[in-house]
Amino acid sequence: xxxxxxxxxxxxxxxxxxxxxxxxxxxxxxxxxxxxxxxxxxxxxxxxxxxxxxxxxxxxxxxxxxxxxxxxxxxxxxxxxxxxxxxxxxxxxxxxxxxxxxxxxxxxxxxxxxxxxxxxxxxxxxxxxxxxxxxxxxxxxxxxxxxxxxxxxxxxxxxxxxxxxxxxxxxxxxxxxxxxxxxxxxxxxxxxxxxxxxxxxxxxxxxxxxxxxxxxxxxxxxxxxxxxxxxxxxxxxxxxxxxxxxxxxxxxxxxxxxxxx
Numbered sequence: 001x002x003x004x005x006x007x008x009x010x011x012x013x014x015x016x017x018x019x020x021x022x023x024x025x026x027x028x029x030x031x032x033x034x035x036x037x038x039x040x041x042x043x044x045x046x047x048x049x050x051x052x053x054x055x056x057x058x059x060x061x062x063x064x065x066x067x068x069x070x071x072x073x074x075x076x077x078x079x080x081x082x083x084x085x086x087x088x089x090x091x092x093x094x095x096x097x098x099x100x101x102x103x104x105x106x107x108x109x110x111x112x113x114x115x116x117x118x119x120x121x122x123x124x125x126x127x128x129x130x131x132x133x134x135x136x137x138x139x140x141x142x143x144x145x146x147x148x149x150x151x152x153x154x155x156x157x158x159x160x161x162x163x164x165x166x167x168x169x170x171x172x173x174x175x176x177x178x179x180x181x182x183x184x185x186x187x188x189x190x191x192x193x194x195x196x197x198x199x200x201x202x203x204x205x206x207x208x209x210x211x212x213x214x215x216x217x218x219x220x221x222x223x224x225x226x227x228x229x230x231x232x233x234x235x236x237x238x239x240x241x242x243x244x245x246x247x248x249x250x251x252x253x254x255x256x257x258x259x260x261x
Contacts, residue, residue: 003029004063005165005198006051011060013046013222020046021222024060028198028215030164033191035209035230036202038219039243044202047219048085048169051200053077065164079108082158082197085169089150094143098134098153099125101142105160128156132186148179152186166199172208184210206234211254218242236261 006028013021021043028034036044049055050062053074062069065080082105091110092101102125103117104110129135132152137145145153151171158166171187172180190196191212201213209230216233218225219242226238231251239247239258246261 003031005030005065006200007061007063008050008057009061011050011057011062013043013050013055014058019222021050021057024224026217026224026227028165028200030198032198032215033210033213034198034200034215034217035213036200036217036219037204037206037239037242038225039204041221042219042242043222044219045085045169046222047217048167048200048202051165052081052083052167075108079161080164082161082163082166083169084151084154084158084167084171086173087169088154092142092150092154094141096142097138098129098140098142098145099138101153102128102157102160105157125156125160128159129153131189132156133182146179147174148176148183151175151183155187163197166197168199168201170202170204172203172205180208184208188212206239206249206256206258209256220244 004027008024008026011021011024012019036047038044046055050057051064053064053069056069064077067077093110099122103121106117106121126135126138129138132155134149134152137149142150142153155168155171172183175183187210191199191210203209214230215228216230217227218233218238225242226233234249234256236248239249247258248261249256249258
């Protein structure tokens with residue numbers, strides 16, 4: 001059995017004459033935690049949609065959890081992937097109870113209808129909400145939550161089915177400093193869990209990288225600037241090339257900061 005949960009070979013995604021991604025070669029193994037960094041328009045979300053089996057490449061091959069895109073039932077494949085994204089946030093009914101937002105992931109639906117859930121499902125949903133620090137909100141309506149509370153609820157939902165691959169698209173976006181640091185601490189704990197799935201986290205900011213993330217992929221204008229072990233990838237030279245300005249980066253106590261030189 002292969003240890004690869006994700007493999008992209010010579011991948012390109014085009015819309016008309018515009019290349020959203022090009023010449024992407026990338027692989028993720030089951031015990032790895034990846035962060036994908038790049039400026040707006042670099043192709044980060046497009047890359048994550050490929051990994052989530054939401055998008056097919058224009059050219060090249062994508063294997064997700066051992067299955068080749070284009071030759072697999074993507075609806076079955078998606079049940080093995082946990083996804084937290086801004087697009088998903090916008091689709092959750094505002095009057096849905098927080099507990100139901102999480103537990104309904106078992107059926108791959110948004111909004112609880114007539115599905116039957118066992119007590120073990122409800123218990124797991126509440127356990128995950130507790131792990132993300134929002135168990136006290138289980139009976140609240142989703143539409144009443146703050147941005148940070150919604151993010152943590154959606155991460156709990158992404159973990160509900162015990163996925164083999166966890167994809168987080170800018171989970172700290174829009175949070176204040178306290179909310180960001182609380183979320184990063186919880187993602188740090190998740191990264192340290194040997195039973196946690198392989199993870200890919202997309203962000204614009206090195207300050208949002210949780211401790212324990214092992215690998216980095218830097219994107220600019222749809223192409224890969226650098227990929228590999230995080231300490232090897234996250235250098236002044238690579239970060240400057242990625243964001244198109246002279247940047248310096250420093251690591252302290254496992255966390256990164258960056259500034260204009």
